Amino acid sequence: MRSTIHKAMSDIKKESIPPATQAVASGGGMSPKQKTRIQITNEAKILEAALGVFAQEGFRGATLDRIASAADMSKPNLLYYFKNKEKIHIALLTGLLDIWLAPLSEISATGDPMLEIGGYIKRKLEISREYPRESRLFANEILAGAPHISDFLQTKLKKLVDEKAAILQRWIDNGQLAPCDPRHLLFAIWSTTQHYADFSVQVRLVLGLESEDNSYYGEASQMLETLFLGQLIRTYHCN
Amino acid sequence: MRSTIHKAMSDIKKESIPPATQAVASGGGMSPKQKTRIQITNEAKILEAALGVFAQEGFRGATLDRIASAADMSKPNLLYYFKNKEKIHIALLTGLLDIWLAPLSEISATGDPMLEIGGYIKRKLEISREYPRESRLFANEILAGAPHISDFLQTKLKKLVDEKAAILQRWIDNGQLAPCDPRHLLFAIWSTTQHYADFSVQVRLVLGLESEDNSYYGEASQMLETLFLGQLIRTYHCN
DNA sequence: TAACATTTTTACCGGCTGGTCAAATATTCA
DNA sequence: TGAATATTTGACCAGCCGGTAAAAATGTTA
Numbered sequence: 001m002r003s004t005i006h007k008a009m010s011d012i013k014k015e016s017i018p019p020a021t022q023a024v025a026s027g028g029g030m031s032p033k034q035k036t037r038i039q040i041t042n043e044a045k046i047l048e049a050a051l052g053v054f055a056q057e058g059f060r061g062a063t064l065d066r067i068a069s070a071a072d073m074s075k076p077n078l079l080y081y082f083k084n085k086e087k088i089h090i091a092l093l094t095g096l097l098d099i100w101l102a103p104l105s106e107i108s109a110t111g112d113p114m115l116e117i118g119g120y121i122k123r124k125l126e127i128s129r130e131y132p133r134e135s136r137l138f139a140n141e142i143l144a145g146a147p148h149i150s151d152f153l154q155t156k157l158k159k160l161v162d163e164k165a166a167i168l169q170r171w172i173d174n175g176q177l178a179p180c181d182p183r184h185l186l187f188a189i190w191s192t193t194q195h196y197a198d199f200s201v202q203v204r205l206v207l208g209l210e211s212e213d214n215s216y217y218g219e220a221s222q223m224l225e226t227l228f229l230g231q232l233i234r235t236y237h238c239n
Numbered sequence: 240m241r242s243t244i245h246k247a248m249s250d251i252k253k254e255s256i257p258p259a260t261q262a263v264a265s266g267g268g269m270s271p272k273q274k275t276r277i278q279i280t281n282e283a284k285i286l287e288a289a290l291g292v293f294a295q296e297g298f299r300g301a302t303l304d305r306i307a308s309a310a311d312m313s314k315p316n317l318l319y320y321f322k323n324k325e326k327i328h329i330a331l332l333t334g335l336l337d338i339w340l341a342p343l344s345e346i347s348a349t350g351d352p353m354l355e356i357g358g359y360i361k362r363k364l365e366i367s368r369e370y371p372r373e374s375r376l377f378a379n380e381i382l383a384g385a386p387h388i389s390d391f392l393q394t395k396l397k398k399l400v401d402e403k404a405a406i407l408q409r410w411i412d413n414g415q416l417a418p419c420d421p422r423h424l425l426f427a428i429w430s431t432t433q434h435y436a437d438f439s440v441q442v443r444l445v446l447g448l449e450s451e452d453n454s455y456y457g458e459a460s461q462m463l464e465t466l467f468l469g470q471l472i473r474t475y476h477c478n
Numbered sequence: 479t480a481a482c483a484t485t486t487t488t489a490c491c492g493g494c495t496g497g498t499c500a501a502a503t504a505t506t507c508a
Numbered sequence: 509t510g511a512a513t514a515t516t517t518g519a520c521c522a523g524c525c526g527g528t529a530a531a532a533a534t535g536t537t538a
Binding site for chain 1: 514515516517518
């Protein structure tokens with residue numbers, strides 16, 4: 001279930017799970033090793049640096065030299081912590097997938113459709129703002145054909161989507177939600193929210209904002225609320 | 240013949256200034272050259288091949304070797320037609336931008352809001368289905384920070400968006416459209432429609448479809464119609 | 479067909495890329 | 509402290525990468 005490397009991500013996301021299995025470094029043994037203080041900080045430094053590079057350049061476009069330099073570290077030193085380029089990439093992706101799934105998981109069958117969907121959109125948009133690089137990393141992976149996460153997509157994600165789509169369908173059948181394909185409703189929520197991270201350059205340039213200006217998220221939130229909740233919920237019979 | 244990109248090739252072969260004139264050879268001067276039959280077919284072959292590679296790997300991730308091999312051509316031969324890698328990329332992008340702008344241009348201030356917006360969504364979705372590789376090429380360019388098209392984004396695109404947003408705003412003021420930020424409404428349309436091209440791998444895996452199965456576009460179209468037209472237009476006062 | 483222009487191929491280059499290795503250095507802990 | 513261990517470094521490598529040069533092959537046309 002969890003890749004060994006996944007642990008490394010927990011450092012970056014500052015949840016501290018007690019260290020346990022890890023056999024990344026040092027050539028030989030499969031024996032689980034306790035992580036050193038230095039190991040912890042350096043792995044975090046590497047992942048932090050790699051996240052930016054992978055997110056911008058994609059897997060093939062990113063280079064170890066660039067990551068190492070961004071991590072302020074020599075390349076061989078970097079490779080002392082991660083056996084190869086792919087291991088870094090997988091570590092990042094694995095750590096990301098939990099963040100990705102969480103908001104959808106929280107949708108509850110027993111809640112009010114308006115609040116549940118509204119909350120989901122809010123959470124997704126929040127993640128878009130908080131983790132734009134992770135979002136772009138994910139986008140790059142999909143654009144490249146999802147070579148590392150196709151299994152995740154067709155098992156874990158598909159299962160969760162089917163599950164939540166069933167809930168939405170029940171709401172539709174109850175007349176609490178406008179009739180539509182629930183899975184495509186989820187796609188629409190994904191795309192609109194992630195757009196603000198993945199296409200932030202375009203958004204800013206079109207809106208005439210500066211490079212680090214995130215002020216559009218307020219308008220975005222309002223727009224999405226209008227779009228998805230304004231009418232989609234319960235008022236479809238107006239027509 | 241898929242792409243309408245050929246027009247971007249004006250600056251490819253040497254410096255061909257406005258074409259059409261068949262010049263008598265003059266010593267030293269750069270004379271505009273008529274394109275050979277072979278030139279035309281090979282440039283098309285290269286662009287066709289490069290489109291797939293750039294769309295999947297991004298600019299840095301794509302290699303001339305791979306493009307050449309996809310075009311069934313030796314690398315030096317490829318470089319006989321395009322001076323370097325960037326020229327190919329720019330040729331593709333340039334050709335793409337017209338496709339990209341066209342649907343938005345067609346929105347008319349004098350039309351019915353429902354029909355205009357509905358038509359725009361349909362056209363965008365159509366382009367997503369017809370030109371998925373172009374869409375991914377564009378997405379890759381944005382993810383990389385729009386190094387080649389930031390000027391386009393902040394001039395031509397921004398201008399067009401401002402113009403069309405003004406139209407939408409007038410509809411809002413007239414009570415024909417739910418109050419919302421018009422520019423963000425456009426973003427929502429862009430993201431939802433392009434999602435089906437850019438994230439098609441994910442869409443297919445989650446829906447359980449085969450690799451080349453495009454059947455989800457029907458459901459997508461219906462979903463977007465429900466989402467954007469079902470209530471956004473004119474019925475916002477139901478609340 | 480011969481002269482000319484276009485296209486293709488072969489051979490190559492310097493720098494980058496992912497990655498290895500062993501030696502040198504720093505850290506930990508009995 | 510000093511031995512054991514963990515970390516860092518520099519030197520290196522084979523293959524890939526974008527790109528060049530020039531000859532060879534092919535096509536065009538007078």
